[in-house]
Amino acid sequence: MNLTHQAVQIARRHTTGVLLRVRPLMHWxxxxxxxxLIESVIKLAGxxxxxxxxxxxxxxxxxxxxxxxxxxxxxxFGDRWYPIEAIYGLWPLIVGxxxxxxxxxxxxxxxxxxTAIYLGEIAxxxxxxxxxxxxxxxxxxxxxxxGFLGWVVLAPLIQDLGAPTGLTAFSGSxxxxxxxxxxxxxxxxxxxxxxxxxxxxxxxxIGATQWQTIQRVIFPAARSGLVMAVMLGIGxxxxxxxxxxxxxxxxxxxxxxxxxxxxxxxxxxxxxIAAEMGEVAQGSLHYHTLFGIGIMLFLITFAINxxxxxxxxxxxxxxxxxxRL
Amino acid sequence: MKRQHTQKLAVGLITAAAALVVLPxxxxxxxxxxxxxxxxxxxxxxxxPRNGMKDGGIMPAILGTVILSMGTSLVCIPLALGAAIYLxxxxxxxxxxxxxxxxxxxxxxxxxxxxGLFGLGAFVLFLDMGTSIIAGSxxxxxxxxxxxxxxxxxxxxxxxxxxxxxxxxxxxxxxQTIRHQVLPHAIPxxxxxxxxxxxxxxxxxxxxxxxxxxxxxxxxxxSASDQTMALPYHLYVIATQVPGMPLSVQYGTALVLxxxxxxxxxxxxxxxxxxxxxxxx
Numbered sequence: 001m002n003l004t005h006q007a008v009q010i011a012r013r014h015t016t017g018v019l020l021r022v023r024p025l026m027h028w029x030x031x032x033x034x035x036x037l038i039e040s041v042i043k044l045a046g047x048x049x050x051x052x053x054x055x056x057x058x059x060x061x062x063x064x065x066x067x068x069x070x071x072x073x074x075x076x077f078g079d080r081w082y083p084i085e086a087i088y089g090l091w092p093l094i095v096g097x098x099x100x101x102x103x104x105x106x107x108x109x110x111x112x113x114x115t116a117i118y119l120g121e122i123a124x125x126x127x128x129x130x131x132x133x134x135x136x137x138x139x140x141x142x143x144x145x146x147g148f149l150g151w152v153v154l155a156p157l158i159q160d161l162g163a164p165t166g167l168t169a170f171s172g173s174x175x176x177x178x179x180x181x182x183x184x185x186x187x188x189x190x191x192x193x194x195x196x197x198x199x200x201x202x203x204x205x206i207g208a209t210q211w212q213t214i215q216r217v218i219f220p221a222a223r224s225g226l227v228m229a230v231m232l233g234i235g236x237x238x239x240x241x242x243x244x245x246x247x248x249x250x251x252x253x254x255x256x257x258x259x260x261x262x263x264x265x266x267x268x269x270x271x272x273i274a275a276e277m278g279e280v281a282q283g284s285l286h287y288h289t290l291f292g293i294g295i296m297l298f299l300i301t302f303a304i305n306x307x308x309x310x311x312x313x314x315x316x317x318x319x320x321x322x323x324r325l
Numbered sequence: 326m327k328r329q330h331t332q333k334l335a336v337g338l339i340t341a342a343a344a345l346v347v348l349p350x351x352x353x354x355x356x357x358x359x360x361x362x363x364x365x366x367x368x369x370x371x372x373x374p375r376n377g378m379k380d381g382g383i384m385p386a387i388l389g390t391v392i393l394s395m396g397t398s399l400v401c402i403p404l405a406l407g408a409a410i411y412l413x414x415x416x417x418x419x420x421x422x423x424x425x426x427x428x429x430x431x432x433x434x435x436x437x438x439x440x441g442l443f444g445l446g447a448f449v450l451f452l453d454m455g456t457s458i459i460a461g462s463x464x465x466x467x468x469x470x471x472x473x474x475x476x477x478x479x480x481x482x483x484x485x486x487x488x489x490x491x492x493x494x495x496x497x498x499x500x501q502t503i504r505h506q507v508l509p510h511a512i513p514x515x516x517x518x519x520x521x522x523x524x525x526x527x528x529x530x531x532x533x534x535x536x537x538x539x540x541x542x543x544x545x546x547x548s549a550s551d552q553t554m555a556l557p558y559h560l561y562v563i564a565t566q567v568p569g570m571p572l573s574v575q576y577g578t579a580l581v582l583x584x585x586x587x588x589x590x591x592x593x594x595x596x597x598x599x600x601x602x603x604x605x606x
Contacts, residue, residue: 045407059446114342142528211335239436305434
C-alpha cells in the first residue's frame, strides 16, 4: 500500500516536471502577450490585498494621528472619558473592552473546546450532520440581531436576577461569547481532526478510556491549533461593536473593583466609536481621537491575527499544495 | 473502576456543554420566529414607514440592503476572484505570497467598526463621495474580500491536478487551462463563497454607520451617490433611538433581517452539498 502510494507520487512528480517544460505546440506571439497580461492582472489582484491593509492603516493614521500628537500621553491614558469637556482619557474604554472580552473568553473557551471535542470525538455522525450547520447558522446571525435580543430579553433577565441594571459587562460577555463560539469551535475542531488516528488507536489499545485519550493524547497533540482557536476568538470578541454597544450600558466609567465588577455598565472602545462618530465635528480633536481608538483596535487585532497566521503557516504548508501543477 | 466513572462523568459534562452551545441557537431562532411572525404582512414588506416609523412597513430598508449587497458584490467579486486564482494557481512559496496570506488573515480580523472608519476616511471624505451607496458598497466589498478569497481558493485547489496536466499536455496555455478546465469545476464552490460573503455584508451595521446608512428617508435612493436606509441599521434605530416604538415592529424587523441572512447561508450550504454529491471525479 505504502509502496504503491510512493510509486504514484514519484510518477506524478516526474510527469509534471516534464510537462511544465513542454512548450505549447501552437505558439503565436499574441497568445503569449495575452497570457502575460492576464497573469499580471491576476497577480495585481493578489498583491492588492496587501495594498488594502496598508491603505486601511494609512487612512486611520491620517485621521487619527493628531490624537497622539496633541493629547499628552498622560492625559490620553487618564481615567476619565468626557469629550464634552475635552477630557480624552482612554483608560475606562480600554478597561471596558478588556473586561467584556475577558468575560466572553471565560465563557466561550470552555464551551467551545468541549463542543469541538463532542463534535469530533463523541457525537455520532447523524448528530454531527445537524449540529455543524446549526453552529454555522450561529455564525450567520447578524450581530445586531443578537444585540437586539440581548437588549429586549437578556438584559431584563439579568436585572430580574438582582443586578441594578441589566445592561452590564456580563450581558455583553454572554452575547460576545456566543458570537465567538463558531470561530473557536470550527478552528479547534480542525485541530482535533488533524491529530492522526493512530494516536487514538494506540492510546485505546493500551487500555486508556476515551476521556484519558482525549485528555492526555489528543489535547496535547492539537495544542497549537487550540491556542490559535482561542486567539482568533479573542480577536473576534474585542472587535465586536453593535451587540456590545446595545447591551453593556455604555457608561464610560471604570467599574469599581470587586466581586460585582462584571455586573456594572461599561463602555468598550468599539462602542465608543460607533456611538460618538455620528455626532462629532469633523476635524475636531474628539473626531481625531475616535480614529485614534481605531488605530489601537487595528494594531491589537493585527498583532493577534499575525501571530495566529504564523501558526497556520506552520501547519498547512503541506496541505496547501492542493491539485495545482 | 474509578477511571470508568471519570470517563462517564467527562462524557456527560462534554455533552452538556455542547447542548449549552446548541440549544440557545435553536431557542433564538424559534423565539424570533414566534415573536416576529405576527408583525410580518404584505404591507410590512412592501410599504414605506409612516407615523415616525411606528406604522407602515420597512420596504426602503429591505431594498437598501438588497442594493448594498449588489454594490458589495460588484466591488468584491472581481478582486476576490483574481486574488483567489493568484493564490491557487500562480503563487509560489515566496515572501510575497506569505505577505498576501498575512494580509488576508488580517483583513478577516479587522473589526467591522474599523472598516467603517476606513470607509469614512477614505471614501466619504478623501475621495469626496459623501455618505453614499457607492462609499458603503466599497467599504462592505473590501470587508467581504477575505471570506470570498478563502472559499474561492479552496474551491479552485479542489480541482484535481490531472485536469491541469491533461489540458497543458494538449497544448493549452496556463490561462486557457484555468479558464476552460479549472474554473468551470470550481464555480459552485466560488458561488458558495460569494453568497456567504454577501450574507455577512447584508447583516453588518458598523461599516455602514458612517458611510451610507440613513436614519429615515422619505424617498428611495435615486443614484449611487444617495444615502439609503438598510435593515441592520434600521433595526438598531428602532430598537434604541426611537422611544415608544411598538415591540412587534422591532421583532418583525429583526425576523426579516434574520430570515434574509439565514436564507442566503442556506442557499450557500445547499449549493455546497449538491456540488459534493454531484462531483464527477
